[in-house]
Amino acid sequence: MAQNPASPNRSVTYAGAGVDVEAGDRAVELMKSAVQATHNQNVVGGVGGFAGLYDVSELLTYRRPYLATSTDGVGTKVAIAQTLDVHDTIGYDLVGMVVDDIVVVGAKPLFMTDYIATGKVVPERIADIVRGIAGGCEQAGTALVGGETAEHPGLLAPDEYDVAGAATGVVEADELLGPDRVRSGDVVIGMASSGLHSNGYSLVRKVINVAGWSLDRQVTELGRTLGEELLEPTRVYAADVLDLAAAFPVNGADGTTGQGVRGFSHVTGGGLAANLARVLPGGLEATVDRSTWELPAIFQLIGQLGHVPLPDLERTLNLGVGMIAVVDPSVADDAVAHLNARGLSSWIMGSVGEIDPAADHSGPDWVQGAKGVDGGAVRLVNAYAG
Numbered sequence: 001m002a003q004n005p006a007s008p009n010r011s012v013t014y015a016g017a018g019v020d021v022e023a024g025d026r027a028v029e030l031m032k033s034a035v036q037a038t039h040n041q042n043v044v045g046g047v048g049g050f051a052g053l054y055d056v057s058e059l060l061t062y063r064r065p066y067l068a069t070s071t072d073g074v075g076t077k078v079a080i081a082q083t084l085d086v087h088d089t090i091g092y093d094l095v096g097m098v099v100d101d102i103v104v105v106g107a108k109p110l111f112m113t114d115y116i117a118t119g120k121v122v123p124e125r126i127a128d129i130v131r132g133i134a135g136g137c138e139q140a141g142t143a144l145v146g147g148e149t150a151e152h153p154g155l156l157a158p159d160e161y162d163v164a165g166a167a168t169g170v171v172e173a174d175e176l177l178g179p180d181r182v183r184s185g186d187v188v189i190g191m192a193s194s195g196l197h198s199n200g201y202s203l204v205r206k207v208i209n210v211a212g213w214s215l216d217r218q219v220t221e222l223g224r225t226l227g228e229e230l231l232e233p234t235r236v237y238a239a240d241v242l243d244l245a246a247a248f249p250v251n252g253a254d255g256t257t258g259q260g261v262r263g264f265s266h267v268t269g270g271g272l273a274a275n276l277a278r279v280l281p282g283g284l285e286a287t288v289d290r291s292t293w294e295l296p297a298i299f300q301l302i303g304q305l306g307h308v309p310l311p312d313l314e315r316t317l318n319l320g321v322g323m324i325a326v327v328d329p330s331v332a333d334d335a336v337a338h339l340n341a342r343g344l345s346s347w348i349m350g351s352v353g354e355i356d357p358a359a360d361h362s363g364p365d366w367v368q369g370a371k372g373v374d375g376g377a378v379r380l381v382n383a384y385a386g
Contacts, residue, residue: 030127052145091132096234107169119156193322207306280376311364
Protein backbone atom coordinates (compact mmCIF):
# COMPACT_ATOMS: atom_id res chain seq x y z
CA MET A 1 0.00 0.00 0.00
CA ALA A 2 1.36 3.44 -0.93
CA GLN A 3 2.57 5.56 1.96
CA ASN A 4 0.45 8.64 2.69
CA PRO A 5 2.66 11.63 1.77
CA ALA A 6 0.80 13.77 4.31
CA SER A 7 1.48 11.41 7.21
CA PRO A 8 3.13 12.88 10.35
CA ASN A 9 6.45 11.35 9.35
CA ARG A 10 6.43 13.24 6.05
CA SER A 11 5.12 16.69 6.98
CA VAL A 12 5.11 19.18 4.09
CA THR A 13 5.67 22.90 4.74
CA TYR A 14 5.81 25.99 2.54
CA ALA A 15 9.50 26.37 3.35
CA GLY A 16 10.01 22.73 2.46
CA ALA A 17 8.40 23.42 -0.90
CA GLY A 18 11.07 26.04 -1.50
CA VAL A 19 9.36 29.30 -0.52
CA ASP A 20 11.03 31.38 2.20
CA VAL A 21 8.55 33.97 3.45
CA GLU A 22 11.04 35.41 5.93
CA ALA A 23 13.59 36.00 3.15
CA GLY A 24 10.95 38.02 1.31
CA ASP A 25 10.38 40.14 4.39
CA ARG A 26 14.12 40.75 4.74
CA ALA A 27 14.30 41.83 1.10
CA VAL A 28 11.57 44.42 1.71
CA GLU A 29 13.47 45.84 4.66
CA LEU A 30 16.66 46.12 2.59
CA MET A 31 14.94 47.92 -0.31
CA LYS A 32 12.55 50.12 1.68
CA SER A 33 14.71 53.25 1.90
CA ALA A 34 15.49 53.21 -1.84
CA VAL A 35 11.81 52.94 -2.71
CA GLN A 36 10.83 55.70 -0.28
CA ALA A 37 13.40 58.01 -1.90
CA THR A 38 11.25 58.03 -5.06
CA HIS A 39 8.12 59.15 -3.21
CA ASN A 40 6.75 62.67 -3.45
CA GLN A 41 3.87 64.42 -1.72
CA ASN A 42 1.37 62.57 -3.93
CA VAL A 43 2.26 59.10 -2.67
CA VAL A 44 -0.20 57.97 0.00
CA GLY A 45 0.99 55.49 2.61
CA GLY A 46 4.30 53.69 2.73
CA VAL A 47 5.90 50.51 1.46
CA GLY A 48 4.16 47.17 1.89
CA GLY A 49 0.49 47.93 1.33
CA PHE A 50 -1.77 45.75 -0.78
CA ALA A 51 -2.03 48.59 -3.30
CA GLY A 52 0.12 51.59 -4.09
CA LEU A 53 -1.85 54.81 -3.65
CA TYR A 54 -1.23 58.03 -5.54
CA ASP A 55 -3.12 61.29 -5.04
CA VAL A 56 -4.16 62.57 -8.48
CA SER A 57 -5.86 65.74 -7.27
CA GLU A 58 -3.57 67.67 -9.60
CA LEU A 59 -5.50 66.22 -12.52
CA LEU A 60 -8.38 68.53 -11.53
CA THR A 61 -6.31 71.37 -12.97
CA TYR A 62 -6.15 69.67 -16.39
CA ARG A 63 -8.60 70.73 -19.07
CA ARG A 64 -8.84 67.19 -20.45
CA PRO A 65 -6.29 64.74 -19.00
CA TYR A 66 -5.35 61.59 -20.86
CA LEU A 67 -3.81 58.75 -18.86
CA ALA A 68 -0.94 56.94 -20.58
CA THR A 69 0.24 53.50 -19.52
CA SER A 70 3.04 51.15 -20.51
CA THR A 71 4.42 47.81 -19.40
CA ASP A 72 7.63 45.99 -20.32
CA GLY A 73 10.50 43.87 -19.11
CA VAL A 74 14.24 43.68 -19.64
CA GLY A 75 14.40 40.57 -21.81
CA THR A 76 17.36 38.23 -21.84
CA LYS A 77 19.72 40.91 -20.55
CA VAL A 78 18.90 39.45 -17.14
CA ALA A 79 20.94 36.38 -18.16
CA ILE A 80 24.07 38.56 -18.26
CA ALA A 81 23.32 40.00 -14.81
CA GLN A 82 22.78 36.53 -13.41
CA THR A 83 25.98 35.14 -14.92
CA LEU A 84 28.05 38.02 -13.54
CA ASP A 85 26.10 38.14 -10.24
CA VAL A 86 25.65 41.91 -10.68
CA HIS A 87 22.09 43.02 -10.09
CA ASP A 88 22.10 46.73 -9.23
CA THR A 89 21.91 48.01 -12.83
CA ILE A 90 19.13 45.92 -14.36
CA GLY A 91 16.48 48.06 -12.67
CA TYR A 92 17.52 51.12 -14.67
CA ASP A 93 16.90 49.07 -17.81
CA LEU A 94 13.40 48.23 -16.64
CA VAL A 95 12.52 51.85 -15.91
CA GLY A 96 13.91 53.04 -19.23
CA MET A 97 11.94 50.46 -21.18
CA VAL A 98 8.69 51.47 -19.45
CA VAL A 99 8.67 55.21 -18.77
CA ASP A 100 10.36 56.22 -22.02
CA ASP A 101 7.50 54.70 -23.98
CA ILE A 102 5.11 56.93 -22.04
CA VAL A 103 6.99 60.18 -22.64
CA VAL A 104 6.90 59.59 -26.41
CA VAL A 105 3.35 60.98 -26.42
CA GLY A 106 4.35 63.87 -24.17
CA ALA A 107 2.98 62.27 -21.00
CA LYS A 108 4.58 62.77 -17.60
CA PRO A 109 5.13 59.37 -15.91
CA LEU A 110 3.54 59.64 -12.47
CA PHE A 111 4.11 56.29 -10.81
CA MET A 112 5.44 52.79 -11.46
CA THR A 113 5.13 49.29 -10.04
CA ASP A 114 7.45 46.32 -10.51
CA TYR A 115 7.28 42.52 -10.45
CA ILE A 116 10.18 40.15 -9.81
CA ALA A 117 9.84 36.38 -10.19
CA THR A 118 12.72 34.26 -8.92
CA GLY A 119 13.54 30.66 -8.13
CA LYS A 120 14.83 31.58 -4.68
CA VAL A 121 14.54 34.86 -2.81
CA VAL A 122 18.01 36.05 -1.87
CA PRO A 123 17.23 39.28 0.01
CA GLU A 124 20.41 41.08 -1.00
CA ARG A 125 19.91 40.25 -4.67
CA ILE A 126 16.27 41.34 -4.71
CA ALA A 127 17.19 44.54 -2.88
CA ASP A 128 19.89 45.30 -5.45
CA ILE A 129 17.39 44.88 -8.30
CA VAL A 130 14.85 47.16 -6.63
CA ARG A 131 17.49 49.76 -5.76
CA GLY A 132 18.22 49.97 -9.48
CA ILE A 133 14.53 50.36 -10.26
CA ALA A 134 14.27 53.09 -7.64
CA GLY A 135 17.35 54.83 -9.04
CA GLY A 136 15.85 54.83 -12.52
CA CYS A 137 12.57 56.17 -11.15
CA GLU A 138 14.42 59.01 -9.44
CA GLN A 139 16.06 59.92 -12.75
CA ALA A 140 12.66 59.92 -14.45
CA GLY A 141 10.89 61.81 -11.66
CA THR A 142 8.54 58.85 -11.19
CA ALA A 143 7.33 57.43 -7.88
CA LEU A 144 7.83 53.70 -7.28
CA VAL A 145 4.60 52.99 -5.40
CA GLY A 146 4.58 49.22 -5.15
CA GLY A 147 5.77 45.88 -6.39
CA GLU A 148 5.78 42.15 -5.91
CA THR A 149 8.47 39.54 -5.44
CA ALA A 150 7.34 36.00 -6.18
CA GLU A 151 9.33 32.86 -5.37
CA HIS A 152 8.83 30.13 -8.00
CA PRO A 153 10.84 27.04 -6.97
CA GLY A 154 10.73 24.30 -9.55
CA LEU A 155 9.81 26.75 -12.29
CA LEU A 156 12.96 28.89 -12.09
CA ALA A 157 16.40 27.83 -10.92
CA PRO A 158 17.53 29.30 -7.57
CA ASP A 159 19.71 31.94 -9.24
CA GLU A 160 17.24 32.79 -12.01
CA TYR A 161 14.82 35.70 -12.06
CA ASP A 162 12.85 37.87 -14.43
CA VAL A 163 11.59 41.42 -13.97
CA ALA A 164 8.70 43.41 -15.36
CA GLY A 165 7.13 46.75 -14.63
CA ALA A 166 4.26 49.06 -15.47
CA ALA A 167 3.83 52.81 -15.24
CA THR A 168 1.07 55.37 -15.61
CA GLY A 169 1.42 58.94 -16.80
CA VAL A 170 -0.72 61.89 -17.81
CA VAL A 171 -0.81 64.37 -20.68
CA GLU A 172 -3.14 67.20 -21.58
CA ALA A 173 -5.28 66.12 -24.53
CA ASP A 174 -4.37 69.11 -26.69
CA GLU A 175 -0.66 68.62 -25.91
CA LEU A 176 -0.60 64.98 -27.01
CA LEU A 177 2.35 64.34 -29.33
CA GLY A 178 2.26 61.96 -32.25
CA PRO A 179 1.82 61.42 -36.00
CA ASP A 180 -1.00 63.95 -36.35
CA ARG A 181 1.41 66.77 -35.60
CA VAL A 182 4.23 65.78 -37.96
CA ARG A 183 4.56 67.87 -41.13
CA SER A 184 6.62 67.62 -44.30
CA GLY A 185 9.82 69.60 -43.75
CA ASP A 186 10.17 68.67 -40.09
CA VAL A 187 13.63 67.75 -38.82
CA VAL A 188 14.68 64.47 -37.20
CA ILE A 189 16.99 64.69 -34.18
CA GLY A 190 18.86 61.70 -32.78
CA MET A 191 19.75 61.29 -29.10
CA ALA A 192 22.66 59.03 -28.23
CA SER A 193 22.10 55.72 -26.48
CA SER A 194 24.28 54.59 -23.59
CA GLY A 195 24.97 51.33 -25.38
CA LEU A 196 22.88 48.29 -26.21
CA HIS A 197 20.13 49.29 -23.78
CA SER A 198 17.81 46.27 -23.33
CA ASN A 199 16.99 45.02 -26.80
CA GLY A 200 18.57 42.43 -29.05
CA TYR A 201 20.31 40.45 -26.32
CA SER A 202 19.25 37.14 -27.82
CA LEU A 203 21.31 38.08 -30.89
CA VAL A 204 24.15 39.49 -28.80
CA ARG A 205 24.36 36.43 -26.54
CA LYS A 206 24.29 34.12 -29.56
CA VAL A 207 27.15 36.00 -31.21
CA ILE A 208 29.24 35.85 -28.03
CA ASN A 209 28.56 32.15 -27.51
CA VAL A 210 29.43 31.24 -31.09
CA ALA A 211 32.63 33.27 -30.85
CA GLY A 212 33.53 31.59 -27.57
CA TRP A 213 34.13 34.86 -25.73
CA SER A 214 33.84 35.05 -21.95
CA LEU A 215 32.14 37.94 -20.17
CA ASP A 216 35.32 38.72 -18.21
CA ARG A 217 37.31 39.22 -21.42
CA GLN A 218 39.01 42.62 -21.53
CA VAL A 219 38.14 44.27 -24.86
CA THR A 220 40.46 47.06 -25.98
CA GLU A 221 37.87 48.73 -28.21
CA LEU A 222 35.46 48.94 -25.30
CA GLY A 223 37.97 50.02 -22.69
CA ARG A 224 36.54 47.50 -20.21
CA THR A 225 35.39 43.91 -19.98
CA LEU A 226 32.73 42.58 -22.30
CA GLY A 227 30.44 41.89 -19.35
CA GLU A 228 30.73 45.44 -18.05
CA GLU A 229 29.78 46.77 -21.47
CA LEU A 230 26.81 44.44 -21.81
CA LEU A 231 25.48 45.50 -18.40
CA GLU A 232 25.72 49.23 -19.15
CA PRO A 233 22.31 50.52 -17.99
CA THR A 234 19.74 51.83 -20.42
CA ARG A 235 19.71 55.62 -20.59
CA VAL A 236 16.52 57.00 -19.04
CA TYR A 237 15.38 59.84 -21.31
CA ALA A 238 12.15 60.86 -19.57
CA ALA A 239 13.38 64.05 -17.89
CA ASP A 240 15.26 65.23 -20.98
CA VAL A 241 12.35 64.53 -23.32
CA LEU A 242 9.77 66.28 -21.16
CA ASP A 243 12.09 69.24 -20.68
CA LEU A 244 12.57 69.55 -24.44
CA ALA A 245 8.82 69.38 -25.08
CA ALA A 246 8.22 72.10 -22.48
CA ALA A 247 10.96 74.31 -23.91
CA PHE A 248 9.71 73.96 -27.51
CA PRO A 249 5.94 73.39 -27.34
CA VAL A 250 3.53 72.94 -30.20
CA ASN A 251 0.07 73.79 -28.92
CA GLY A 252 -3.37 73.10 -30.31
CA ALA A 253 -4.94 69.83 -31.33
CA ASP A 254 -3.92 70.30 -34.95
CA GLY A 255 -0.31 71.01 -34.04
CA THR A 256 -0.18 74.25 -35.99
CA THR A 257 0.07 76.70 -33.08
CA GLY A 258 3.69 77.25 -32.13
CA GLN A 259 6.79 75.81 -33.67
CA GLY A 260 8.39 73.13 -31.58
CA VAL A 261 8.44 69.41 -30.86
CA ARG A 262 6.06 67.36 -33.01
CA GLY A 263 6.77 63.94 -31.54
CA PHE A 264 9.26 61.40 -30.22
CA SER A 265 10.20 57.82 -30.97
CA HIS A 266 11.76 55.44 -28.44
CA VAL A 267 14.21 53.18 -30.29
CA THR A 268 13.70 49.71 -28.83
CA GLY A 269 12.95 46.31 -30.37
CA GLY A 270 12.80 46.57 -34.14
CA GLY A 271 15.51 49.20 -34.44
CA LEU A 272 15.55 52.82 -35.50
CA ALA A 273 13.66 52.76 -38.78
CA ALA A 274 10.73 50.64 -37.62
CA ASN A 275 10.19 52.64 -34.45
CA LEU A 276 10.46 56.01 -36.18
CA ALA A 277 7.97 54.89 -38.83
CA ARG A 278 5.41 54.26 -36.07
CA VAL A 279 5.23 57.97 -35.19
CA LEU A 280 4.94 59.31 -38.75
CA PRO A 281 1.62 59.81 -40.57
CA GLY A 282 0.75 57.96 -43.74
CA GLY A 283 2.13 59.63 -46.86
CA LEU A 284 5.26 61.00 -45.16
CA GLU A 285 8.76 59.59 -45.15
CA ALA A 286 11.73 60.38 -42.90
CA THR A 287 15.11 60.26 -44.59
CA VAL A 288 17.76 59.35 -42.01
CA ASP A 289 21.39 59.93 -42.94
CA ARG A 290 23.63 57.27 -41.43
CA SER A 291 26.72 59.42 -42.05
CA THR A 292 25.65 61.83 -39.29
CA TRP A 293 26.92 59.50 -36.58
CA GLU A 294 29.50 56.79 -35.99
CA LEU A 295 28.50 53.38 -34.71
CA PRO A 296 29.66 52.95 -31.09
CA ALA A 297 32.28 50.27 -30.58
CA ILE A 298 29.95 47.64 -29.12
CA PHE A 299 27.75 47.62 -32.23
CA GLN A 300 30.75 47.37 -34.52
CA LEU A 301 32.08 44.53 -32.39
CA ILE A 302 28.84 42.52 -32.48
CA GLY A 303 28.55 43.01 -36.23
CA GLN A 304 32.12 41.95 -36.95
CA LEU A 305 32.34 39.16 -34.39
CA GLY A 306 29.16 37.48 -35.60
CA HIS A 307 29.39 38.49 -39.26
CA VAL A 308 25.89 39.89 -38.72
CA PRO A 309 24.45 41.49 -41.89
CA LEU A 310 23.85 45.24 -41.54
CA PRO A 311 20.08 44.95 -42.16
CA ASP A 312 19.85 42.45 -39.32
CA LEU A 313 21.77 44.77 -36.98
CA GLU A 314 19.57 47.71 -37.95
CA ARG A 315 16.30 45.95 -37.26
CA THR A 316 17.52 44.44 -33.97
CA LEU A 317 19.75 46.96 -32.15
CA ASN A 318 19.56 50.72 -31.56
CA LEU A 319 23.02 51.28 -33.13
CA GLY A 320 23.76 54.28 -30.95
CA VAL A 321 20.41 56.12 -31.08
CA GLY A 322 18.04 55.53 -28.16
CA MET A 323 15.49 58.30 -28.64
CA ILE A 324 14.41 60.47 -31.58
CA ALA A 325 12.66 63.84 -31.67
CA VAL A 326 10.76 65.20 -34.68
CA VAL A 327 10.67 69.00 -34.54
CA ASP A 328 9.70 72.03 -36.56
CA PRO A 329 12.69 73.11 -38.71
CA SER A 330 12.72 76.60 -37.19
CA VAL A 331 13.73 75.23 -33.77
CA ALA A 332 15.91 72.30 -34.83
CA ASP A 333 19.29 73.86 -34.09
CA ASP A 334 18.11 75.30 -30.78
CA ALA A 335 16.60 71.95 -29.77
CA VAL A 336 19.89 70.16 -30.43
CA ALA A 337 21.78 72.79 -28.43
CA HIS A 338 19.25 72.46 -25.62
CA LEU A 339 19.72 68.69 -25.37
CA ASN A 340 23.50 68.91 -25.56
CA ALA A 341 23.49 71.52 -22.80
CA ARG A 342 21.73 68.95 -20.62
CA GLY A 343 24.58 66.50 -21.29
CA LEU A 344 22.66 64.40 -23.81
CA SER A 345 24.63 64.04 -27.05
CA SER A 346 22.22 64.92 -29.90
CA TRP A 347 22.40 65.84 -33.56
CA ILE A 348 20.30 66.42 -36.67
CA MET A 349 20.08 63.13 -38.50
CA GLY A 350 17.45 63.67 -41.18
CA SER A 351 14.22 65.27 -42.31
CA VAL A 352 10.61 64.46 -43.18
CA GLY A 353 9.11 64.75 -46.67
CA GLU A 354 6.41 63.38 -48.90
CA ILE A 355 6.73 59.76 -50.03
CA ASP A 356 7.77 59.70 -53.67
CA PRO A 357 5.62 57.04 -55.37
CA ALA A 358 8.21 56.74 -58.15
CA ALA A 359 11.08 55.98 -55.77
CA ASP A 360 12.40 52.49 -54.99
CA HIS A 361 10.44 51.14 -52.03
CA SER A 362 12.11 47.74 -51.96
CA GLY A 363 15.06 46.53 -49.94
CA PRO A 364 16.01 46.79 -46.26
CA ASP A 365 16.81 50.54 -46.39
CA TRP A 366 13.13 51.45 -46.68
CA VAL A 367 10.64 50.60 -43.93
CA GLN A 368 6.95 51.42 -43.79
CA GLY A 369 4.73 50.66 -40.81
CA ALA A 370 5.68 48.46 -37.89
CA LYS A 371 4.10 46.64 -34.93
CA GLY A 372 0.62 46.94 -36.34
CA VAL A 373 0.87 50.66 -37.13
CA ASP A 374 0.21 51.44 -40.78
CA GLY A 375 1.85 54.84 -40.73
CA GLY A 376 4.66 56.62 -42.48
CA ALA A 377 7.97 55.36 -43.78
CA VAL A 378 11.70 55.70 -43.09
CA ARG A 379 14.50 55.60 -45.62
CA LEU A 380 18.09 55.03 -44.46
CA VAL A 381 20.75 56.54 -46.71
CA ASN A 382 24.56 56.65 -46.93
CA ALA A 383 27.07 54.75 -44.81
CA TYR A 384 27.81 55.24 -41.15
CA ALA A 385 30.57 57.74 -40.30
CA GLY A 386 34.01 56.39 -39.54
